[in-house]
Amino acid sequence: MNAIEINGIVKSYGNVRAVDGISLSVGEGEIFGLIGPDGAGKTTLFRIMTTLMLPDSGSGTVCGLDIVKDFARVRRIIGYMPGKFSLYQDLSVRENLDYFATLFGTTVRENYENIREIYSQIEPFEDRRAGKLSGGMKQKLALCCALVHHPSVLFLDEPTTGVDAVSRSDFWNMLSRIKASGVTVFVSTPYMDEAAQCDRLALIRDGVIIGTGTPDEIVSDFPYRLLSVGGDRMYPLLKELRKTDGVISCFAFGDSHHVAYDPAVTGRERILASLADAGFRGCSAVETAPSVEDCFMWLSGSGDN
Amino acid sequence: MKEFAASAVKEFRHIFRDRRTILIAMVMPVVQIILFGFAVSTEVNDARIAFCGDMSDPEVRKTVDRIDQNKYLSIVGRIDRPSDAEDLFRKNRADAAVCFAQDYGSDLISSGRTGAEIICDGSDPNTARMIASYLAGVISSEQTDIGISMAGEKKISMTPVVQLMYNPAMKSSYNFVPGVMGLILMLICSMMTAVSIVREKETGTLELLLVSPVRPLWIVISKMMPYLALSAVNFASILLLSHYVMEVPVNGSLLLLSFAALVFVVSSLALGLLISVISSSQRTALLICGMGLTMPTMIFSGIIFPCESMPQILQWVSDIIPAKWFIIIVKKVMIQGDGMASVIKELSILAGMAALLLAVSIRSFKTRLQ
Numbered sequence: 001m002n003a004i005e006i007n008g009i010v011k012s013y014g015n016v017r018a019v020d021g022i023s024l025s026v027g028e029g030e031i032f033g034l035i036g037p038d039g040a041g042k043t044t045l046f047r048i049m050t051t052l053m054l055p056d057s058g059s060g061t062v063c064g065l066d067i068v069k070d071f072a073r074v075r076r077i078i079g080y081m082p083g084k085f086s087l088y089q090d091l092s093v094r095e096n097l098d099y100f101a102t103l104f105g106t107t108v109r110e111n112y113e114n115i116r117e118i119y120s121q122i123e124p125f126e127d128r129r130a131g132k133l134s135g136g137m138k139q140k141l142a143l144c145c146a147l148v149h150h151p152s153v154l155f156l157d158e159p160t161t162g163v164d165a166v167s168r169s170d171f172w173n174m175l176s177r178i179k180a181s182g183v184t185v186f187v188s189t190p191y192m193d194e195a196a197q198c199d200r201l202a203l204i205r206d207g208v209i210i211g212t213g214t215p216d217e218i219v220s221d222f223p224y225r226l227l228s229v230g231g232d233r234m235y236p237l238l239k240e241l242r243k244t245d246g247v248i249s250c251f252a253f254g255d256s257h258h259v260a261y262d263p264a265v266t267g268r269e270r271i272l273a274s275l276a277d278a279g280f281r282g283c284s285a286v287e288t289a290p291s292v293e294d295c296f297m298w299l300s301g302s303g304d305n
Numbered sequence: 306m307k308e309f310a311a312s313a314v315k316e317f318r319h320i321f322r323d324r325r326t327i328l329i330a331m332v333m334p335v336v337q338i339i340l341f342g343f344a345v346s347t348e349v350n351d352a353r354i355a356f357c358g359d360m361s362d363p364e365v366r367k368t369v370d371r372i373d374q375n376k377y378l379s380i381v382g383r384i385d386r387p388s389d390a391e392d393l394f395r396k397n398r399a400d401a402a403v404c405f406a407q408d409y410g411s412d413l414i415s416s417g418r419t420g421a422e423i424i425c426d427g428s429d430p431n432t433a434r435m436i437a438s439y440l441a442g443v444i445s446s447e448q449t450d451i452g453i454s455m456a457g458e459k460k461i462s463m464t465p466v467v468q469l470m471y472n473p474a475m476k477s478s479y480n481f482v483p484g485v486m487g488l489i490l491m492l493i494c495s496m497m498t499a500v501s502i503v504r505e506k507e508t509g510t511l512e513l514l515l516v517s518p519v520r521p522l523w524i525v526i527s528k529m530m531p532y533l534a535l536s537a538v539n540f541a542s543i544l545l546l547s548h549y550v551m552e553v554p555v556n557g558s559l560l561l562l563s564f565a566a567l568v569f570v571v572s573s574l575a576l577g578l579l580i581s582v583i584s585s586s587q588r589t590a591l592l593i594c595g596m597g598l599t600m601p602t603m604i605f606s607g608i609i610f611p612c613e614s615m616p617q618i619l620q621w622v623s624d625i626i627p628a629k630w631f632i633i634i635v636k637k638v639m640i641q642g643d644g645m646a647s648v649i650k651e652l653s654i655l656a657g658m659a660a661l662l663l664a665v666s667i668r669s670f671k672t673r674l675q
Contacts, residue, residue, distance in 0.1 A: 103517040
């Protein structure tokens with residue numbers, strides 16, 4: 001049985017279709033990543049799956065329980081960490097944790113083993129008000145509160161947004177340990193570089209899933225070859241590259257441009273040559289392996305056509 | 306039940322850690338009682354009276370002395386013509402003027418027919434009316450005395466004796482203490498409940514509460530607990546203040562009064578919950594409480610304007626305001642000293658409203674986000 005199974009979920013706000021017919025299945029015990037930019041409909045999908053919102057149409061189950069009809073039972077077996085830090089800022093770390101444990105009919109002592117590893121890092125600050133914690137510690141506390149009742153499925157809505165790079169990689173390490181304890185993790189993020197940490201991914205854009213699979217599958221589905229092109233005048237270079245024969249797409253990618261080209265039509269030398277003709281001399285071009293971000297850009301670009 | 310207790314404890318912590326709010330909630334009733342008691346008083350004290358008349362006339366002198374001795378009135382000076390009164394009013398040096406007719410004393414003695422004119426500053430009609438009646442009272446009693454002593458025989462004269470039952474001193478505090486009690490209890494309960502629920506909506510914690518297996522109803526009811534406690538404290542402090550500072554007696558049963566307050570508080574808590582359902586931000590909740598609750602309560606509950614003198618339609622409006630019924634009960638129990646039997650109608654209306662509001666607000670409270 002899949003941990004999460006949703007079918008044709010649609011949700012509109014007025015005229016805006018936030019979620020437009022999404023179907024997904026998440027296997028038990030995997031870390032499933034929902035990757036997409038802000039405004040793609042991630043949070044809405046989370047709220048529907050966590051029974052906080054009703055879909056306009058479509059159906060879904062979490063651990064076999066219907067997310068609409070059995071919502072009360074679904075709420076017992078899931079842990080949810082919303083995107084915004086949503087704990088009581090005026091309560092201390094310990095009071096927050098105790099409160100959420102009681103809400104789920106358990107105590108911190110009973111489930112201490114579940115959260116020990118994470119909680120031990122914030123335990124020295126037990127008496128500090130949650131509002132006075134640093135970003136990384138807030139996030140750990142929120143994770144503890146979502147885990148304290150030992151849920152079967154953990155929903156994490158953009159847990160790493162606004163957290164520094166070290167804390168982010170810490171966080172992913174924690175997730176893999178949570179997964180090892182048998183919890184299915186459904187996590188969303190706008191950061192493409194975190195995609196590789198997931199077992200499986202779904203790429204979401206404008207309320208539609210534009211690709212699913214393991215990170216490797218998604219990358220290997222990329223049908224073109226990729227060049228990383230650098231030069232002096234980056235913006236004119238970008239415009240020139242987009243006009244070049246055989247170039248499928250070109251996006252700014254950090255300090256270089258990622259150029260997807262059709263190997264049947266053109267190649268590295270020909271692209272460099274045509275750039276030189278256009279007056280862009282001394283450009284560097286290195287063949288690179290496509291990343292999930294490249295795939296996302298390509299998939300969302302093809303969605304437009 | 307454990308969940309309920311934990312939520313209530315959490316709610317108490319929120320309040321006790323928010324020093325400013327608790328200070329406002331505790332001090333507001335005290336300030337309001339003192340404000341209404343001393344500043345917003347409708348009683349007239351030390352009205353400044355000018356007079357116009359012949360000071361060599363002994364009757365005029367006697368009357369003027371009598372006015373000056375009245376504890377609510379004091380003579381500030383003499384004017385030559387009645388038309389000078391306007392000048393004094395404009396310069397704000399007098400509140401009213403009394404003008405005696407020529408030959409006031411001799412006419413009064415010979416024929417008993419004479420006149421005195423009272424000129425008041427009508428720009429403040431309530432005060433003017435009160436000063437005028439005080440003055441008229443003083444002059445007519447003086448005339449009666451003179452009539453009796455001069456003629457040496459009893460002329461036909463009749464003065465009605467007015468007795469104000471339950472409030473012999475005609476203190477306005479007898480009216481505003483029940484009013485302020487109703488207003489404060491409603492404000493504390495409905496406004497603070499609404500704001501505290503909406504705050505959880507704003508910060509996103511409500512999302513977490515809803516996702517938990519606890520029935521949202523329990524969370525909501527546990528939220529009301531601290532405000533219930535707070536209103537009990539306020540109820541006590543208003544009673545103590547009004548009793549020891551304003552000298553308003555508690556003639557009836559304190560138990561009955563407290564029970565009525567409890568029913569009223571429940572209706573206010575339900576109103577607060579209802580407001581929290583329809584508002585999405587603390588600001589909206591505050592606005593709805595201010596415009597939709599406080600103002601209608603001030604106007605329609607009979608605190609300021611008597612309901613009986615309103616047009617029929619507005620009287621119907623006033624009937625749906627819980628505070629009106631509560632204030633009637635408080636007046637009856639606290640000041641008239643009535644028992645259960647005489648407030649049973651008002652109490653049942655209030656209880657019915659509380660039940661209805663509670664049912665509606667709990668039904669409309671959503672177990673999901675909108």
